[in-house]
Amino acid sequence: MAAKGRTMGRIFAVTILVIAIGSAIPILRHTWWMPQDISTHGAPIDEQMSETMAEAGICFLASQILLAAFIWKFSNPKPDSKIKTFPGGASGLVIAAFLLVGTEVLALGAFGAKAWAKIYFTPAAANALPVQAQAGQFAFYFRYPGPDGKFGPIHPDMVSEANQNFYGIDINNDQDAKDDIVTAEMAIPVNREVNLLMHSKDVGHSFFVPELRVQQDFVPGLDVAIHFTATKIGRYEIVCTQLCGLGHYNMKAYLSVMSQQDYDDWLKKEAALQ
Amino acid sequence: MHDMSAQAVQHHAPPTSFIGKHVFSLDHKVIGKQYYALALVAVVIGMVLSWLMRIHLAWPSAKIPLLHYLSANGAAGNVMTPEYYLQLMTMHGTIMVFFVLTTAPFAAFGNYFLPIQVGAEDMPFPHFNMMSFWVTFVSFLVMIASFFVGDGPTLGGWTQYAPLSAIGPASGPGQGMGVVLWASSIAIFCVGQLLGSLNFITTTLDMRTRGMSLWRLPLTAWAWFITSVMGLTAFAVLMPACILLILDHVAGTSFFVASNLVISDQVQPHSGGSTLLWQHLFWFFGHPEVYIAIVPGMGIVSHVLITNMRRPLLSHRVMVYSMGALAVLSYMVYGHHMFVSGMNPFSSLAFSFPTLIITIPSTIVVLIWLGSLYGSKLRINSASLFSLGFISMFISGGVSGFFLAQPSIDIMLHATYFVVGHFHLVMAVAAIFGIFAGTYFWFPKMTGRMMNETLGKIHFWLSFVGAYCIFMPFHYLGLAGNVRRYQAFVDDYLQPLLPVHKFITVAALVTGAAQLVFLYNLVYSRFRGERAADNPWQATSLEWSTPTTPPPFDNFGGQHPVVYHDPYQFGIEASSGDYVMQNSPEEIHTVRDEE
Numbered sequence: 001m002a003a004k005g006r007t008m009g010r011i012f013a014v015t016i017l018v019i020a021i022g023s024a025i026p027i028l029r030h031t032w033w034m035p036q037d038i039s040t041h042g043a044p045i046d047e048q049m050s051e052t053m054a055e056a057g058i059c060f061l062a063s064q065i066l067l068a069a070f071i072w073k074f075s076n077p078k079p080d081s082k083i084k085t086f087p088g089g090a091s092g093l094v095i096a097a098f099l100l101v102g103t104e105v106l107a108l109g110a111f112g113a114k115a116w117a118k119i120y121f122t123p124a125a126a127n128a129l130p131v132q133a134q135a136g137q138f139a140f141y142f143r144y145p146g147p148d149g150k151f152g153p154i155h156p157d158m159v160s161e162a163n164q165n166f167y168g169i170d171i172n173n174d175q176d177a178k179d180d181i182v183t184a185e186m187a188i189p190v191n192r193e194v195n196l197l198m199h200s201k202d203v204g205h206s207f208f209v210p211e212l213r214v215q216q217d218f219v220p221g222l223d224v225a226i227h228f229t230a231t232k233i234g235r236y237e238i239v240c241t242q243l244c245g246l247g248h249y250n251m252k253a254y255l256s257v258m259s260q261q262d263y264d265d266w267l268k269k270e271a272a273l274q
Numbered sequence: 275m276h277d278m279s280a281q282a283v284q285h286h287a288p289p290t291s292f293i294g295k296h297v298f299s300l301d302h303k304v305i306g307k308q309y310y311a312l313a314l315v316a317v318v319i320g321m322v323l324s325w326l327m328r329i330h331l332a333w334p335s336a337k338i339p340l341l342h343y344l345s346a347n348g349a350a351g352n353v354m355t356p357e358y359y360l361q362l363m364t365m366h367g368t369i370m371v372f373f374v375l376t377t378a379p380f381a382a383f384g385n386y387f388l389p390i391q392v393g394a395e396d397m398p399f400p401h402f403n404m405m406s407f408w409v410t411f412v413s414f415l416v417m418i419a420s421f422f423v424g425d426g427p428t429l430g431g432w433t434q435y436a437p438l439s440a441i442g443p444a445s446g447p448g449q450g451m452g453v454v455l456w457a458s459s460i461a462i463f464c465v466g467q468l469l470g471s472l473n474f475i476t477t478t479l480d481m482r483t484r485g486m487s488l489w490r491l492p493l494t495a496w497a498w499f500i501t502s503v504m505g506l507t508a509f510a511v512l513m514p515a516c517i518l519l520i521l522d523h524v525a526g527t528s529f530f531v532a533s534n535l536v537i538s539d540q541v542q543p544h545s546g547g548s549t550l551l552w553q554h555l556f557w558f559f560g561h562p563e564v565y566i567a568i569v570p571g572m573g574i575v576s577h578v579l580i581t582n583m584r585r586p587l588l589s590h591r592v593m594v595y596s597m598g599a600l601a602v603l604s605y606m607v608y609g610h611h612m613f614v615s616g617m618n619p620f621s622s623l624a625f626s627f628p629t630l631i632i633t634i635p636s637t638i639v640v641l642i643w644l645g646s647l648y649g650s651k652l653r654i655n656s657a658s659l660f661s662l663g664f665i666s667m668f669i670s671g672g673v674s675g676f677f678l679a680q681p682s683i684d685i686m687l688h689a690t691y692f693v694v695g696h697f698h699l700v701m702a703v704a705a706i707f708g709i710f711a712g713t714y715f716w717f718p719k720m721t722g723r724m725m726n727e728t729l730g731k732i733h734f735w736l737s738f739v740g741a742y743c744i745f746m747p748f749h750y751l752g753l754a755g756n757v758r759r760y761q762a763f764v765d766d767y768l769q770p771l772l773p774v775h776k777f778i779t780v781a782a783l784v785t786g787a788a789q790l791v792f793l794y795n796l797v798y799s800r801f802r803g804e805r806a807a808d809n810p811w812q813a814t815s816l817e818w819s820t821p822t823t824p825p826p827f828d829n830f831g832g833q834h835p836v837v838y839h840d841p842y843q844f845g846i847e848a849s850s851g852d853y854v855m856q857n858s859p860e861e862i863h864t865v866r867d868e869e
Contacts, residue, residue: 015739026750031750052676053677067644067647094638097634105630117623121619161538204437208757215686217615219615220549222616239757241757246446246447
């Protein structure tokens with residue numbers, strides 16, 4: 001019985017090892033990983049991710065290996081073997097937890113806070129391009145203020161899918177709204193800071209562009225703003241990550257990062273369509 | 275401490291009728307088994323729901339036989355609609371979190387064993403105890419009823435974020451009556467938990483027998499006590515939140531709905547509510563809830579492992595303090611669910627640091643287990659395998675917490691499968707492994723029969739390897755940006771991930787099927803298992819010292835046990851072998867903490 005238990009203990013130990021190392025391989029090889037960063041603020045996030053991966057990975061492997069080693073060594077030992085105490089006892093382990101893991105996570109926290117602060121605690125530049133994103137079940141719409149640089153006010157009672165007045169703007173009476181440009185796709189010039197004003201029409205939604213290292217919820221009743229600069233020309237997917245109803249999975253739009261010239265042309269074309 | 279007035283309160287005569295004995299029983303042991311049975315029914319439903327979801331995710335147009343019987347609209351032609359996927363997903367999460375992870379490790383085992391472990395005849399308020407189960411049962415019926423009412427259950431996820439949950443039918447199928455039933459069920463559930471917690475706390479504080487000082491309580495008793503304090507405070511917040519949500523539906527209030535929201539070109543008749551208020555209230559409950567699910571498992575795993583390692587933990591007190599620290603910190607970290615919610619970004623940082631700090635008591639718990647394993651005489655059996663499996667899962671799920679505690683990284687991982695992998699490993703699978711460990715360990719005491727060890731080990735191997743095959747890849751999906759709560763993956767960048775989803779689905783079906791081995795073992799052993807001795811594992815705590823197995827109605831046959839020893843006197847030389855029971859007057863050279 002004891003020998004059988006010992007064998008099973010050893011198989012268990014090997015299984016833990018295989019699972020632990022097997023789980024780490026795709027991480028080390030970046031088989032599945034974040035897409036390439038196309039933002040100016042993304043580098044510290046990526047660095048933070050890699051640092052955390054290294055430290056969490058070491059903790060993961062070390063603990064699983066210790067678990068496996070102790071199961072291997074101590075399952076069903078000979079009946080006359082004596083109970084031994086881990087060198088250093090509980091106080092050694094508590095000190096180790098505070099010193100190693102405590103300092104490690106607080107260091108991670110401090111560096112992570114810097115990355116967060118860089119994004120959220122610095123205001124958008126005065127010349128940042130204002131774009132308004134509106135999320136509603138189950139589509140995004142974007143609004144550009146036009147030559148006057150001002151967005152016309154939103155009139156919720158004027159929102160109409162049938163009239164294609166997705167934002168509820170009054171171009172006949174509101175001076176600021178007359179030149180507003182509403183689009184289904186978001187286009188921005190490369191290397192130009194964008195100040196994205198986020199407005200929800202109905203329920204909670206989110207704006208997630210993995211390449212841009214941006215994810216921010218839309219809060220119904222509370223417009224929030226984020227700012228970012230895209231550094232690489234291309235077409236990227238904007239997806240909703242906040243459960244918003246039956247069409248949530250299909251709520252997406254495209255973000256086109258363009259050269260300034262292409263962007264100007266695109267905006268002119270969109271303005272003509274209004 | 276021994277208190278005659280408290281003993282008088284709990285004393286009640288044994289029931290004579292069938293109903294008094296098996297249905298409306300005042301006996302904490304029967305109530306514990308009722309909770310266990312409820313959790314078993316709930317877990318089967320929850321697991322079948324997860325199968326349906328996984329099949330749909332891997333093969334969206336798959337016809338699932340008989341599904342249209344569950345919902346003619348949601349699954350016409352046996353193919354799930356997008357909304358029905360979300361409705362099943364919501365019910366999966368809700369049923370698992372509330373009716374399995376909260377009821378089984380805490381209410382089921384705690385009810386059965388806490389009074390016996392402290393040496394009491396019953397809990398101090400047996401009627402409240404009976405009520406707590408039946409209220410929970412009603413709550414379960416209300417939740418299940420939503421499958422069959424109107425356009426089905428709510429689709430808003432187990433977190434029921436407002437205003438989607440609060441606006442009403444306009445926002446989608448199940449968002450009218452479905453939400454009202456959901457919120458009613460959860461509010462009723464809270465009542466059951468509050469009554470239960472009250473009993474657990476008073477049992478621990480007032481019902482301890484002579485000699486049972488707080489430090490002589492087994493770690494399970496400590497875990498249930500700490501959990502009940504969390505339960506009392508967390509469910510007390512969730513209940514009013516649910517009531518406010520119901521009022522938004524039925525009384526025209528706007529607690530959670532802001533002004534000027536437009537659905538189908540109609541301005542909704544609400545004004546002045548707050549979207550984020552619900553999230554704050556929900557997560558003030560929701561994060562302690564994670565620990566309500568897992569701390570009893572920590573207690574059970576410690577209790578089972580100590581008995582099977584034949585040695586006490588390196589430090590009993592450090593374990594208790596760590597579980598206590600987890601409980602206190604669990605209230606200070608809830609905002610990490612809301613880093614990108616639109617709350618003040620300074621708050622995100624404020625919530626980030628306690629979340630990082632909570633890794634310290636978690637690490638200590640793991641290190642104490644590992645350090646105690648060193649130099650032990652570990653017995654390998656189904657109960658100890660599941661306990662060791664719990665530790666492995668808790669480590670794997672715990673380290674991903676390093677990522678999610680940091681707002682800057684959360685930008686990439688929030689609402690992705692990384693989060694789903696994290697909480698399934700650390701909370702769901704680990705807690706369920708704790709339930710399995712407790713079942714294999716205590717089944718002999720609860721039924722008088724042993725469970726089949728061979729079947730138990732087969733069950734363990736399939737579950738352990740299977741759970742990793744399901745939940746480890748979730749982390750990879752999350753790193754690649756795979757958003758959760760999608761019923762299909764239509765985005766271009768998600769296409770390369772579809773094979774991973776297929777792999778997970780196959781693993782989930784196999785692992786789920788493996789649970790049939792457990793169910794068979796449970797039923798078979800209940801009637802045909804080998805007869806159990808009073809103390810088959812040579813354990814030390816009071817539940818193993820009852821005069822009969824299962825214990826008599828009043829647990830100790832009219833006696834009040836007297837406790838002479840700390841809970842885990844193993845690895846010693848005594849007349850009974852390498853251990854001495856807590857109520858044995860034998861003088862021994864005791865093992866003390868080695869702090």
